[in-house]
Structure formats: structure tokens, C-alpha cells
Amino acid sequence: MNIKLGRCRLTILLKERKKTARWLAERTGMSEQRISDYSNNRKSMSLVTAKSISLALDCQIDDLYSWE
Known part of the structure; x- marks a missing residue:
């Protein structure tokens, strides 16, 4: 499986x-x-930054980026 980080x-x-x-x-x-x-x-x-931001925004880490 090849997953790329989007925007x-x-x-x-x-x-x-x-x-x-x-x-x-x-x-x-x-x-x-x-x-x-x-x-x-x-x-x-x-990952730690993404977790901190996702907690502040009450969302999942996956929501922070689009994925390709």
C-alpha cells in the first residue's frame, strides 16, 4: 500500500x-x-504535533491532511 501525504x-x-x-x-x-x-x-x-493540534481542534489526526 502506497499512501502519500496530501495538502x-x-x-x-x-x-x-x-x-x-x-x-x-x-x-x-x-x-x-x-x-x-x-x-x-x-x-x-x-506525530506529536499532529496529535496536539487534533486535540485542540477536536478532530482525528487523519483529518489534518488530505491523503493520496
């Missing part, structure tokens, strides 16, 4: 919840720049 869905998930990158940064202790880097696919999240 980050953070922007979509935040919009659906009416939350901002600043809110997520404050909830997770990350910088807004790091959240922006993930949202714009400049960086990929580690």
Missing part, C-alpha cells in the same frame, strides 16, 4: 470551527508562524 487542511478546519491561527497557536503553545508553515505546506507536522 494540510488546517485552514479548512479552522474556518469550519470559526477559529484563527492565533487561537490554535495559543491552544497548542506553538508560534503563529509555525501554524502558518503547516497550513501552507512549508513544513509537515510530527
